[in-house]
Amino acid sequence: MITSAFETDLDKNLANYSALTPITFIERAASVYPERTATVHGDIRRSWAETYNRCKKLASALKQKGVNPGDAVSILAPNLAEHFEAHFAVPMCGAVLNSINIRLDSEAVAFILQHAESKVLITDREFSSVVKGAFELMDEKPFIIDIDDPYWTEGEFIGDIKYDDFLKQGDENFTPHHVNDEWNAITLNYTSGTTGNPKGVVYHHRGAYLNAISNSISWGMGQHPVYLWTLPMFHCNGWCFPWTIAAMAGVNVCLRHVRADHIFNAIKEEKVGFFCGAPIVLNMLNSADDELKAGIEHQVNVMTAGAAPPAAVIAGMEALGFSVTHVYGLTETYGPSVVCAWHDEWNDKTADEKARLKSRQGVRAPMLDGLMVADPTTMEPVPQDGETMGEIFMQGNLVMKGYLKNPETTEKAFEGGWFHSGDLAVWHADGYIEIKDRSKDIIISGGENISSIEVEDVLYRHPFIQEAAVVAKNNEKWGETPCAFVALKEGADCGITEKELIDFCREHMAHFKAPKDIVFGPLPKTSTGKIQKFLLRDRANGTKPQKS
Known part of the structure; x- marks a missing residue:
């Protein structure tokens, strides 16, 4: 065994090594910027x-x-x-x-x-x-x-x-x-x-520690950002932003309830420059009264993740003058570990083209070591052709220790030396990944794979639709066909018909991908605001659809 001279008698000691911990961020903020505001809650x-x-x-x-x-x-x-x-x-x-x-x-x-x-x-x-x-x-x-x-x-x-x-x-x-x-x-x-x-x-x-720093780098936050707490701190520790804001000696603007009026008022009163939120929050802000939206004269940056945000939702936020950064991650990856990093040459594209690019999940965040789209069985990376579907895998410091008291599930999640996300995506030629579905949500119709997210993206372009979810419905001829559940915007014309929405989808995508059934009404959600597709699948295949 050959030992490098650089490794001989050059050991870790108190002078040259300390364990990484985000506790040091608040120690530094307090010593360097003791009088700067850290938290705001009302007065x-x-x-x-x-x-x-x-x-x-x-x-x-x-x-x-x-x-x-x-x-x-x-x-x-x-x-x-x-x-x-x-x-x-x-x-x-x-x-x-x-x-x-x-x-x-x-x-x-x-x-x-x-x-x-x-x-x-x-x-x-x-x-x-x-x-x-x-x-x-x-x-x-x-x-x-x-x-x-x-x-x-x-x-x-x-x-x-x-x-x-x-x-x-x-x-x-x-x-x-x-x-x-x-x-x-x-x-x-x-x-x-x-x-x-x-x-x-x-x-x-x-x-x-690393994801906190990764957040600030990938978002270009700079010193002393004013951050509004729309994202729950219980969700992946607020995507590690409590530690990020301390590292950057920023301001934490607290928010008990996520409501459009509270958000817009806080942005204007506290000059908020950054906030995070799921697509459902962005959609709520898009749909707010124009009076609430008026009066924002500074740059506001939005980071979004969760269900893949439809391009129409991103376009709506950017039309308000907000700059949207799309990230992707899971509870198991400290929140955002993938970011849709922007390229200056994309600035000249149309608003729709830019929104479409931003709706992709992107590339690995600065502190993530490995990201690939691969065959879930062979673990072989798929071609970067934007068409071949595979599972998203992550590797490195932004992956959890494991599941508490659950060694079997932990071992399965780390099989092959990568974390298995369970999300299906394609890999584009520029190295950006784009989620097409959860593995359990893909629709196989007549042997063709249909991405429920792709169909939802089209539905969100319709001016009357507030929320949409697409699931597989059993079909004797095709095996499965897309069934769409939609909630209309408040005040929208309730006279819209199932046929009109199906025709709208057929105008914007291959006919076989368009939903064969439309169900109107509120969508069931988890405690974190995610649409419960398993309940919608049961309704599509077991109970009689209820229309409003």
């Missing part, structure tokens, strides 16, 4: 120095309460400053933060608290009834800390102590837990679990 404004002190006091109080390194601390709360603080305070005492989806029911919350073995639950009284229901299903209950938000009075306090009183028990001179190994867990996030119990996805300090 409450806190500086980075004040926020850092609150985090240290929370970490200290948690440790005094018996929270040890490796223990789970859960939080069930909206996008408040306290939720942001927990992203630093909990790992500061060596514990693992578990941010729970605020839209879950009591049974799901009870499962998560028990599966995570949470020692403490920080919660907001808006969700007190859910927590009380969860506790009725549990034998061992965590210690409860109530957030007392002065701007919210509904619900009851059910905890052992209020958040600010708990902080008073802590020490602002507390020395944060030293992270010796960046592979240690930092957070625990649960998948939505639409067809069973959710899986616990474990993040490590290294991945959280």
Whole structure:
């Protein structure tokens, strides 16, 4: 074995190596920019120095309460400053933060608290009834800390102590837990679990650190961004943006409820430059009254992901003057790990052409090591011809540690040395990937593969359609045919017919891809706002469609 001279007697030591952890971001923000605003919630404004002190006091109080390194601390709360603080305070005492989806029911919350073995639950009284229901299903209950938000009075306090009183028990001179190994867990996030119990996805300090930096690079954020919290912090830890905003010493503008008027007002009042949201949020903003949209005179940047955003939705946002960046990822990849990186030569294209380019998922983010579209069986990459379908695979530091207490599922997800996303895509000649469907959602009609996303994209171009979802419907002749479920925009002409929509689709795509059936009405969604296609498949094939 040959040893390089560069590796001889040149070892890691305290002077030249430290484990990567996003805890260092808030330490730096507080020391370099102590007086700059860190969080905004109504009239409450806190500086980075004040926020850092609150985090240290929370970490200290948690440790005094018996929270040890490796223990789970859960939080069930909206996008408040306290939720942001927990992203630093909990790992500061060596514990693992578990941010729970605020839209879950009591049974799901009870499962998560028990599966995570949470020692403490920080919660907001808006969700007190859910927590009380969860506790009725549990034998061992965590210690409860109530957030007392002065701007919210509904619900009851059910905890052992209020958040600010708990902080008073802590020490602002507390020395944060030293992270010796960046592979240690930092957070625990649960998948939505639409067809069973959710899986616990474990993040490590290294991945959280790197994706936070990756966010700022891929979005070109610069120093001191003003960021609006439209994206839930419970969702992949807000796509790691709590740590990103600390790294860039920016401003966190808190938002309890995602409503068009609240968003537009915050953008204008706080001069928000950045926010994230699923396509459903963008669609809501597109459909808002013109009066709300008026008066924005600065650059606003939007990052979107989730279900593949239809080009029409992106075009609508850009027509408002918002710059849209499309990203892609999963809970298992710390949120966004793929970005539709923009090229200057695309600026001269038409608005429709630019929207179409932006609707592609893109290329690997700066900190993702590997991305490919490959045959799910052979793991051989598919041709970059924009036509051959394969599964998306990721590899590297932006992939989870694994699923908590679920080694079999973890091993299956990492089979072949790559993370299996379950999403089907094509690979274009320029290296950009474009999702065509989830593997379970592809429609096979007469031997031809039909992408439900492609059909949905066409439906979204119709001026009356607010939401659309396409699923496979059993057909004696063709095997399967596309069945579209659509929700019309408020105030839209309800006289529109099934035939008119089918004809519209046939005008914009191959006839065999157009839906054979249209069902009007609201679409069922998961607690994270994703359309529940499995319920729509059941309705298309089992129950009589109901039209409005």
